Amino acid sequence: MDSGSVRAQLVARHNVILSSELSGRVDAFPKLEGQSFKKGDKLFGLDCTLHQARLAKAKALYVEARQVNQVNTDLDRLGSISTLEMDVSNARLGAASAEKTMMNAVVDRCQIYAPFSGKVVASFVERHQFVAEGQEMLSIIDDAPLEVETLVPSNWLMWLKPQQEFELEIDESGRRLTVQVSRISPVIDPVSRSVKIFGRLQRTDPGLMPGMSGVAIFAKP
Numbered sequence: 001m002d003s004g005s006v007r008a009q010l011v012a013r014h015n016v017i018l019s020s021e022l023s024g025r026v027d028a029f030p031k032l033e034g035q036s037f038k039k040g041d042k043l044f045g046l047d048c049t050l051h052q053a054r055l056a057k058a059k060a061l062y063v064e065a066r067q068v069n070q071v072n073t074d075l076d077r078l079g080s081i082s083t084l085e086m087d088v089s090n091a092r093l094g095a096a097s098a099e100k101t102m103m104n105a106v107v108d109r110c111q112i113y114a115p116f117s118g119k120v121v122a123s124f125v126e127r128h129q130f131v132a133e134g135q136e137m138l139s140i141i142d143d144a145p146l147e148v149e150t151l152v153p154s155n156w157l158m159w160l161k162p163q164q165e166f167e168l169e170i171d172e173s174g175r176r177l178t179v180q181v182s183r184i185s186p187v188i189d190p191v192s193r194s195v196k197i198f199g200r201l202q203r204t205d206p207g208l209m210p211g212m213s214g215v216a217i218f219a220k221p
Contacts, residue, residue, distance in 0.1 A: 008150035008168055008199075008216035010208055012141035014116055020131045021109040022046055028111075029127045031120050036143070041114045044137055048110035055103040058096070065089075065096035118142040146208055148179050148199035150216050154188045157195060159220050166199065170214040178202040179216070 028045035031037050072089040075081040121139040125131055148168055152160065162184060168177045179199035188195045199216075201208075 003217060003219045004153075004156070005215050005217045006150050006152050007213060008148050009213040010146045010170075010210055011149045012118075012210045013144050013147055014118070014142040015121075015210070016115070016140050017136050018043065018112055018138045018140065020046065020133060020135050020137055021112075022051075022106065023131065023133045024048070024110070025130050026125055026127050026137075029123070029125075031138075033120050033123055036119050037114045037117065037140075039114050039117045043112050043114055043120075043140070045111045046131070048107055051103065051106050051110060055100070055107050058100040058103040062093075062096040062100045065093045069093040112137070114140070116142045116144075141210060145201060145204055146210060147182070148201065148216065149196065150199070151189075151192070151194040151196055152218070154193045154195050156218070157184070160184070160197070160218065164218075164221075165202075166219070167217040168199070168214050169217065170208075170212055172212050172214075173207065175205075177205070 024046035026044060027047045028042065031041070031043050037043065069089045069092070072081055072086055076086045118141050121141055123138050124136050131137065160181065162181050164181045166179055166181070168179050169175070170177065179201055181197055182200040183198050185196040
């Protein structure tokens with residue numbers, strides 16, 4: 001059998017940078033670089049005092065508008081209120097409801113929770129630091145089994161198929177691992193005449209880390 005080799009690396013399936021959705025002062029940063037977390041864990045929080053006060057005000061105005069609207073509805077049944085006054089009352093209730101919903105959403109954005117289980121790769125801010133909306137806060141990766149990513153010559157597609165196995169020799173450890181092709185990119189790079197493929201490790205190894213690289217060895221059937 002003919003064989004060929006290419007460089008490859010281990011990658012996490014999800015590698016995400018979380019950004020602040022609001023401007024404010026960081027008041028909670030429970031997870032540090034290298035620490036693990038579970039899906040739903042709080043990763044950081046902003047001082048939400050002002051937004052919570054605005055939410056309380058919006059809730060109070062909504063209660064007021066609802067009560068007024070109920071009274072006006074009763075009056076409307078008795079024919080004791082004009083159509084315009086009823087329409088204005090309904091509009092004010094709708095506006096108050098929308099304001100309450102909006103402020104609830106703002107307060108929810110004060111806290112960022114983990115979208116999946118994984119580890120913190122890097123933090124870009126410190127507790128008590130003021131951050132702007134959209135500012136990068138944390139880089140995280142998931143703890144799902146790692147994938148192997150590599151580029152192979154496009155003419156290998158004549159014989160390279162999903163589920164086909166190949167070997168990966170890790171530079172950092174010298175270990176040789178068995179990998180199975182899990183998916184192949186549908187696009188060929190026209191300049192390098194290469195195509196990206198991904199592989200699934202046949203068994204997990206706690207010593208493996210994203211970023212490790214090595215030589216992928218393919219045997220032509």
